[in-house]
Structure formats: C-alpha cells, structure tokens
Amino acid sequence: MTSSNAVVDVHGLEKTYGKANERQYQALKGLNFQVAAGEFVGIMGASGSGKTTLLNMLSTLDVPTKGDVIVNGHDVTKMRGNQLADFRAQEVGFIFQDFNLLESLTAEENIGLPLALKGTSSKIMDQAIHEVADTLSIADLLQKYPSELSGGQKQRVAAARAIVHHPSILMGDEPTGALDSTSARELLDLLTTINQEQHMSVLLVTHDPFSASFCQRILFIKDGLIGSEIRRGDQDRSAFYQQILNELGTFNE
C-alpha cells in the first residue's frame, strides 16, 4: 500500500513500553497512514493517546517495537547511530513546543546549525540564512540571543532553523503550545505559507483545534490507533474548525 509520492509511510507501527517480564504498556497498537508530498497533515488526540510517541518514532528519537516507518524513501527503523543523526539533520525539520534554541548562540548561529552540520560553505550558508530570515521576517533579529526574543520570535527562529536546509518534511510538536494567540496565529500562517510556496510537507501534532484547522487533513488518534480522519477539501478555515470541533465531540465519547 505504498504510494509512490508519499513522504511518510507508516505501516503496522507498534510501540510497547516496559520489558517483557515487567508490566507493559502498549502506546501504539498498529498504526497505518501516509503523508503525500506537499501535504499539510495534522495529528490530533487527547493526552496519552500516543501522539508524542508517534512523533518520536517518525523523527527517530525513539525506536518502534514493530512495524515500518519510511520517510522520503528511507526506512528509519533500520537505521543506526550516525545514519539516524544524519537523517534527522538532513531529512527532517523540527519545531518543538519549547523552541529548543541554543541560548549560547545568536539567532543566526541557531538557524545556521543544520547547514554547519552538513559542512556547507559559509558563503552559501549566509545566503540561505538571509533568504529564510526574509521569508519569516526575522532579518532584524539575527544578531540577537534567544534570551532577548519573545516567545513568538523564538518560535519563528526555530521555524527558520527547521527549514533552512530544505528538509523533505517539517514536523511540529505542539509548536503553538507556548505562544499567545497572536503569535500562534502568525506561526500557523507561516507554516501554511511554507507548505504552499515551498511545497514542503508539514506534519503537525497538536491537541488544539485552532492549530489543526490550518491543516488539509487530520488524523485522530485514540488509544494507540487511528480512530478517524477528516479532510478540509474546499471548505474555508472556520468551517473546517467547526468540523474539527464536531469530530472531537463525537470522537471523545
């Protein structure tokens, strides 16, 4: 069931915590889904539904107990050591709820990090940083340290770092979780722009219906399985928002 243009292909994904002789907890119970190239997909679910576990598997921060995760043609479950690190550095862009910016580096140095890891020449690096900074309108913040930035600014810097090296997919783990509503909205608009203009696939994990309403398709996880799925289609965002609320209403019962 692998479709040729899928950026992410998850098949029969299971994750069990605890050793065989201990009390075990199955967080994921055989998940199947795909994200097509250029798609903006949301994953929703209540606390403890397995969202974060899923994202950890996708981003190779954790290894599944069973099943396959194929990202941009790479089977990440078969990777080890340096391969995993390189995969994270090159194929995936991350935005975390707590920003994950290095406070000892300036915004510019933070953004340049993925390129530095690749060994990009400083000339190309400068060019790429300024390009992405212009897109995200943070050009005037580049010389500042994270401690001098507001939450919204930090998250934009984090977003710049996530896309500066043109990864095949951008993953967000509650990226608006620590932001006020204006900053959250700006960030989501930004993600939409990145998705549409750069044709970058975006996978957003969230429990916030407003954030989710920016997606094209939403997968609902419940007790370690995909419970249901809705598409935005031609609806405008507020109609889709209503649909999500309705779905959540029935889904959680």
Add this chain to the structure above:
Amino acid sequence: MLGKLALAGIKNRRRDYLVLLAGLTMPAAIFYMFANLTTNKAFVKANGVVGQSMLIFGFGAVLLILITIVYIMYANSFLLSMRQHDYGLFMMLGAKKRRIGQLVFLETLILGTVATAIGIVLGLLMSRFLVGFLLNALGLHLAHLESFYLPAIIATAVLYVGLFILASLFNLVKLTRTTVLKLLHTDEQANQPQVKPVRQMIAGIVGILLLAAGYWALANIKMLQMAAIPFAIVTITLGTYLLFRATLLTIIRWLRQTKWAKKHLNGFLMGQLNFRVYNYTRMLTIVSLLFAMALGAITVGSGYHRQLPMMADSLGSYTIAIHDKTAKEQQLIGKLNVVNQATYTQKRQGKTVFYNAAEFKQHPYEFNEGTMTPKYVKKTAAQMKSTDLNSLDFLNLAVLGQNNLYAPKMLNAAKFSRQAGKTVSVTTIRVKNIDKDRATLKKLNQLEMARFPHASELTVGNYQSYELMLAFFGGLEFMGYFLGIAFLAMLASCLMFKILSGAPGDKRRYRMLYKVGVRHSLMRNGIAKEIGIFFMIPGIMGVIDVLFGLQMFKPLMPKPMSPYLGIGSTFAIFIGLYAIYYLITLALYWQIVLPQAPATVDHK
C-alpha cells in the same frame, strides 16, 4: 517525609555523589599529609629544615588553605547545581523554605564530614605508603616521619568541618533567597557578557605590567628577600586575571566571526566558550597559579634530584677511595660502573706520605680541573705541580687524624723502595653515575670507614660529599615533589568540579543538538575540545609562570646546579599527569551530558 524524598534524590544520583565525595576526600587527605609534615616539630628539626625553607613550607600551608577554600566553593556549587532543581520542585509542591533550608544544611554538612573523615584515614594511609614510596624512589631518608600525628588530624578536621559549616550556611542562604522559579530554571539562563574595547585594552596592558612586576620580583628575590613572594603572588594573580579577562573574550569573539566557526559544531563550541569564559576567569586564574606552583615545586624537586649527583661529581676527582682493599671490597668494586680506577702504593712516615713516581707513570693520576662541570686531566708524577700535590682531593688519600693530613711527596722508584714507613695501598675509583651505584657505594664506604675511620666533617671522595648534600637538600627535594603532587591533585580537582558543575545545563543543550541530528562523534569531539581548552588556558599560563618563577630558586641552587637544567622531562611528566586528569574529567562529562541511544531515550 521530605527527608526521605531528599534521600531518594541522592540515591538516584549515586554516581554524581560518589564523584563529589571522592573529590572532597582528596584535598582533606592531602591537607592531612601536609599538616603531618609541617606541624611535626620532631620531623622538621631532625631534617635540618631551617630558615628560608621553613618559610616556604609556611607559604605552602597558607596556599593550601586558600586553595582548599576555593576548592570547597567549587565543589559546593557543583552540589548546589545538582540539587537546586529538586529543591525548587519541593518548594513548588509546598515544602516550607525553612525545612528545605534545614535539609540543604544537613546534606552539605553530612557530606563534608564524611568526606573529611574518609580523607583523614586516606591521608594516614597515604602518609604511610605514598610518602614511604616517594622517599624510597628518591633514595632519601627523613627521620621522625610518622604517619599518625594527632595535632595534624585535629588541624585537618577543624579546618575542613569548619569550611563545610560555612559552605552549608552559604547554601542555606542561597537557596532560601532564590525564588522557586529561578531554582527550577537556573540552568536555562545564559548571560552574554558585554565587551568594552577600550576598557579591555587598558585591563590587558595593566595585566601584562602586573605580570612583569611579579616575574621581576621573583627574579630579584635576593634583593627583595621574603617580601618578593607575597608581592609576586598578588601581582601575578591580578595580572593573570586581567589578562584573561581582556584577551579570552576578544579572541573568542574574533574566532566567531571567521569561516571556521561556521563548520560543524565549531560555532556551538565558540558560543559555549563565549558565555562560559567570563564566569570562569577567576577559576582559570587560580588554576593557572596552582598549575605554576605545582609544576614549579616538582621542577625544583626533580632539579635537586637530578643535579645533586652532578654537583657532587664536580667537587672532586674520584667517587671513593679504598685503602688496602679486601677480597670482599674487590667483589663490590666489580659491581660498580667504573669509569676510572687506579691503585697506588703509599709509604707513610711521620707526617709525610711517599708515592712511587713509577706507578704514576704507568697509571697517571686523574685530576678534576673543571670548576662547574667536571674536566678530567690525567697527570704523571713529572707533570704534577706542587699545587696538584696539595689539592685537597689528593691530600685526602692519606688522612692522619682530626683536621690533619699527611703531606705527600713523590719519590723515584729506587728511592721509594728504600724509603721506610707503613705501606698502604690506595685505590681511587670514579663511577659513571653516583646515584645509580649508590647502594654498592654505601656498602663499600661502610667497609672502608670501619677500617679507616675519619671525622664526619671530612669528606673523602664524591660519594661522601653526595651523602652530605642529600642530608642537607633532601628535605627540600622531597618537599618539592610532595607539594607538586599535592597542588596538581588540588588544581585538577578544582578545574574538574568547576567544569562538571556546568554539566547539568549542558545536558539540555546536548539533548537539543541530539534532536536536531548532530552525530554522537561530533558531540564527543565538541566536548573534548571545549574541556580541552579550559585545561589548556591555565596550563599555558602556568608554564610561562614557571619559566619566569624558577628564577627565585637560583639562590637556593648553588652553581653548577640551575633550576632550569633538564626541565623538559619534568614538564613532560607533569603534563602527562595533567592530561590524565583531563581524560577523567572528559569521561565523566561525556557520561553526564551525552544523550543516550534511541532505545533508552526518555520521553519528554
């Protein structure tokens, strides 16, 4: 309940606490050994440690106390950095500040007391075995050296427990004055120091001037007398501090602008250094000073060790002279590494000793005509002048009694055979290295002295001079080694703790890097470089300090000895030991900071 929680917290960090305990035990043990050596009056008197050298011991003790205070401060901040998050959490959950304060106080005090107790026991063992080993290795004998000395135990216990009470109070005040939120997020703050170019320039210049003044004072210790040492300590400390403060940040800022900083983790490394160096300036200053003192002490110690045989060699022409050698003595001579050996017949009558010129034609007598380095010249009877005949070395071959020597006279073979008198044969032997053949020489000397005793003030042969010098300088040599090792242990532990106290904060940073996809090897290298730089800065400064500071030992090392002779190998060994400390710190840091492989990743 809270007590139990705190205890559980400690249990969970067993490894970190073991490091801390081991680190605190070390200085207590060293201090005990030092106190044992310096406060033991019987020992100090018996080993002729007088005047100038006693003052050096005094300074050593004061320095060791100062270092201990600084050291405990760093160890304490390491402890606090481990605990503040936990205590912050307890407070957030509603624990009273007073109760937390009690816990902190108790925890610090108990840890300190246990460390002191273990340290004293360790110090006792070390006094017994390590000091014994060191003395053995150096071939020294120091009288009245005992491992158990009550006043030293009391001094160590009072000083350390006292310091820990202060540290506990400090922790108490610090924790109870800090807000809960700050406690929870302390490691997330990073201060970006400001750079003011003009001020830094001035600070740098003043720093260099102060350093120069300090070095000048050490070089002119003869003129300034003992005032030179405190003066130099103050100026060099201040100078180093200002110089570090002025230059380190500027260098890092400059490096950050280069292309090099944009490769791999170099930029991250520079960022780390940038916000750390400023906080570390004081520590680096102290460590560089300690480094200098440790290296200086060992250099002086090894200088004596290496140069005393040389000095002995320069005094006379033969190592030992044996009269009427027996079969047993002949056998011992066979074991020596002999360079030159000659036997002459003496006829002693009245106050004159007669030699057979023919024997000197066959075996010319070897004179040492060098003043500082030996210069051997062989002479037959015909070549000898009256000054040669009356050189102390030659006169010493025939001892008449207290302060009394036979007057030598050369006779030709015919006259010699007719000359009346007591016939004695004398064998002069020169060995290649007195120190290497010391055991055999000792036996030979005992046999010789049993049959031909003379007053101990008179030394016949370089071996006897050497033993006399060892008795005189041995205490200094030993103290040099001992202080060097003690300072090295302290300085490296200081550095280790200061660096390790930054580890909890770094743990988060490296976890971020891990998530972003930095290879493990890259992170390991990055850490190795960062810690390496912190070890190198005081190392380089310390070496420079020593190179200038050794000037002050010139008056204590009479020519041909020189504090600079053969320092290369001493430096190499010392730096090797320092490198071992670096590797230990690095291994600990890696363990604390590096994220685990994915299979065991915790989910946050």
